[in-house]
Amino acid sequence: MTLRKTVRSRRLGKLLRQLREDAQLSQDDLVALVNTGKPPRRLTTTHLSRVETGLARLIPDHLTRIVAATNASQDRAAELEELRRRADERGWWQEYRAYVPEPVEMLAELGEDATGIRSYDIAFVQGLLQTRAYAEAVVGAARAHVLPVDVDRLVELRMRRQQRLRAPDFGRLVAVMTEGVIRTVVGGPEVMREQLRHLIAITEALPVSVHVLPFSAGALPGPDSLVIFTFSQEGDGEAVFVDSDTASRIYEDRDRVTQCTYTFSAALAQALSARDSLALINQVMKEL
Incomplete structure (x- = not known):
């Protein structure tokens, strides 16, 4: 079948x-x-x-x-x-099958099984760390790909994915994002202030660390946002979700995963420390 x-x-x-x-x-x-x-x-x-x-x-x-x-x-x-x-089990993410392409459905499933996540974002705050208002602004702006009637369902999917961070068997999320991500005013000043406050608060409440790649670091180590998933079973290897302007893709082959891991590692090496990143986020929040 x-x-x-x-x-x-x-x-x-x-x-x-x-x-x-x-x-x-x-x-x-x-x-x-x-x-x-x-x-x-x-x-x-x-x-x-x-x-x-x-x-x-x-x-x-x-x-x-x-x-x-x-x-x-x-x-x-x-x-x-x-x-x-x-x-053969029906996962909660399958409820959204009519609204999302296969790679996005698999993104939700990967997150549900993963024990560790590393992300590199160049356009928006990592979806697992977004507030509802910020997510509504991001999803709503994708008018070429998302019908207005589907926005609420897609935002709901994003909010449900975030519950994984609170699971007792989840390890850690390490999120690297460019300085442009935290300075782009998505949804207006108040929505952005709330989002930045949320980034600071979530690092204190959950196993999450946020690192900002400053403008001063120069050229970006990679042109696409990506999420690397690690699993508890040794034989499972790792999987990567890559998101670009033209397509979203899932990679599990060793060469692709290794390439994406190098991109993340390079971004993390050039990024500010967790402490300095939170200080910069707080500074940007006050400037809004």
Whole structure:
């Protein structure tokens, strides 16, 4: 059965592909092993290919046979079964499917599973740190992409994503934003003052650190805003959401993730310390 790709279905497919390749099996080889002994339902190479790209479901019997054919450990088998089961679960973010493209839906799902987040923003305050009024101004300004009737739903999605920061199993959010972000008056002076006050307050209340990349740092280390997600399972790797003027994309391949990590690290290295960043935010707030 075909499904809209989700973070969990992609992670399941990635791990299954790694298992198969580690066992030095082609897709045809693995399908032949799974179908040995006349299983209740035969697996096809086409279906396995779609599973490995996160676009099809996997029944429990097929997963059990794949685990046996690839000699996967008990721990890895348990992790795969958890991902298989959860790939079919309906997450709260799916309520907004009609209003957002697939990468934005996956952004919400990534945040829900992540234990650590690093962000680099060049245009607006990181969505996880926005006030409702600021978010309304940002979403409402995207008139070319967002219908006026959808603004409230999209802002609601953004506010619900922020709840992850308060979860007991969440580690830390490290947010780097350019000085232009905190000086651009989004929504008017009062909305912006409230947003800057919120940035200061949230670093005291939650596991969040904010770093401002000052104008004096020179050329930006990267042209796009991005969010890097880290997960608790060692085999999960990391994932990156990249947002640009033309498209939003999710990357999980090592080369892309490494490139984005370098961009974030360069931005953080040039940014002010957390203490100096809050001092600058407070200064800008007073200037409004």
